[in-house]
Amino acid sequence: MIITGIGVFFLFLGNFGILRLPDVYNRIQAGTKCTTFGTFFTVVGIGIIEPGWFWKCLLIAVFVLVTNPISSHAIARASKKSGVPLCDRSVVDQTKEFDEKEKA
């Protein structure tokens, strides 16, 4: 029950970060990391509470753990290629440096 509570708290923080952060890339960071961790802990916690369900819960958790970073990476790459700008307070943009180095 405590493990499930940790997971639910992280899910809430991830959704809160989606609303609060200023930029697409920051939102991808909050949304993906927090919800992957939160879903893993929630599902494994339910599997520990109900011992007969443990292996199926572990299957769901591992599936989310594998596919969620892939889909968020695809969205980040697509939004970078379609020209979504970074926010004003960004410090470093390594893709721009890479493009200039390629051009030179």
Next chain:
Amino acid sequence: MSETIIIVFLGLIAVGILLSLIRMLIGPTASDRAVAVDTITTTIVALFVILAFVFKRYIYLDVSLVYSLLAFVGLCAIARFMEGGV
């Protein structure tokens, strides 16, 4: 006692989904909306597992697994479309 904790969990998840839904409605670009949908679907997978525990239905775990699979395929399709490679 256990019921109270479960109700608190479900309330936290519902408030989180509402926050992401606000971002999905006001998001400036299409990428914001796609990210919000990604977060909502991953949250709903956890919500299905908690509901399976509440109602004691084993079949909801299968529903959750298929839902996460379809969300993954759909988001990859949206990303390919935004990249312009369809």
